[in-house]
Amino acid sequence: MTAPFPSAVDQALAAAVRAPSPHNTQPWRFVVAGPRIEVWLDRSRVLTVADPAAREARLSCGAAVYNLALVLRDNGLGAQVRVLAKPAEPDLLAVIRIDGGAGRARPDRQLAEAVFRRHTNRRPLSAQPVSETCRARLRSAALAEGGVLEFLDGSSRYARVTALARQAEAVQAADERFRAESARWTGRPPESPDGVPTVAFGPPAGVPAVVPLRSSHQNPAIPTRQFEQDPCLAVVLTREHGVAADVRAGLVLQRVLLTATADGLATSCVSQPFETPGTRGPLLELFREIGEPHTLVRVGHGLPVRMTARRPVAEVTIVQSASDTSPR
Incomplete structure (x- = not known):
């Protein structure tokens, strides 16, 4: 039957x-x-x-x-x-x-x-730029859900945002509480229904990356590689603030990620600067005139990687x- x-x-x-x-x-x-x-x-x-x-x-x-x-x-x-x-x-x-x-x-x-098909790509991306046509589609995707997607490369905010990301990652890597929490959810077997399996990790960076990969998402068993030194980075924003805005931003983010996937682009979210008090405040202030920033998205061209289970x-x-x- x-x-x-x-x-x-x-x-x-x-x-x-x-x-x-x-x-x-x-x-x-x-x-x-x-x-x-x-x-x-x-x-x-x-x-x-x-x-x-x-x-x-x-x-x-x-x-x-x-x-x-x-x-x-x-x-x-x-x-x-x-x-x-x-x-x-x-x-x-x-x-x-x-x-x-x-x-x-x-x-x-x-x-x-x-x-x-959408998945997080924690591996280095190629030097091929994200075209203006693709960028326009991603911006339109955000607008269609009531949000804003602002590309940061080439803007005055780029250096400040990437510095905050590196600062936050350093804080988390040195904090026993962050490390313990990450350890509970990472390094899982390949078919684990939740958490991040080791096969989905990225390689260690050959030189310090401008936008750091989480130290808990690195696999030292694979060869060291150099990550892009000028990654294409965008921020997802809403005009509103609060609980409902967080949910709305999720709709915005997912439409952006799916649009990127449909265009053959690789993506990953950069969350560290939102997670440490010493960097979240300056990050919010940096975008205060535009709206509420919710996450950073790294966008580019890369080879497909293994998807995590659900x-x-x-x-x-x-x-x-x-x-x-x-x-x-």
Whole structure:
């Protein structure tokens, strides 16, 4: 007997769990209640040292929301996304309502196809520049989700931002708490359903990199290589601040990452300067006139690397029967 084809909701949930997260912690839970899908923050998977306010975890959940809605729409359904910020339920981050969607235009098919190919590339990238055409598409992707993507190379902020990234990485590498937390989530076996396996690590840098790879994501068993000395770096911003803005920024980030993947570009997020108090404040101040910065994205051309695994959808999803549901 053959297994039934997965439903559109099944496909959307499988896409949601492919979202990126710090150390591949996957800090999300989903509740399916008829035509409603709730996205919740899983506090047990928040990095308490690197992300005590759960900003990066909410960013990851926002990326999962984007994948959910994208694949639902790609299947011809309507998907109305509502980002929430309720003090009474601070971990309920978003609700997606599904309808028949008759007559709705489907999203860019290339983005939906990129969901299961997108991955973090921790390896050195080539010297081939990111074209202005690609940059324009990435900026447009951010704008389409209500955010801003600003490329920093060539700007006066570039040197300051990269210096803060190096400062933050040095602080984390010397801090026993950061090292212990990273150790819990990295160096996993290749098929581990969460965390970062050693096969996904990058090589040690031959000379100090302008934008540092996390020391916890380096594999000393592979040959040392030189990373790009003038990496293409962009910052994801929102005009708003607060919990809802973190989630919104996740939608912005994921659309940018999928657009980059569809264009054949490699990406990785540079999070260290957001995670240490001594660098987060100066970083926020640097962009105060533009908006709230949420993460830095390293973009370029590189060879594909092994993707990290994800937990099964059933492990992170509750399906409620009609009798269990109540209006929210």
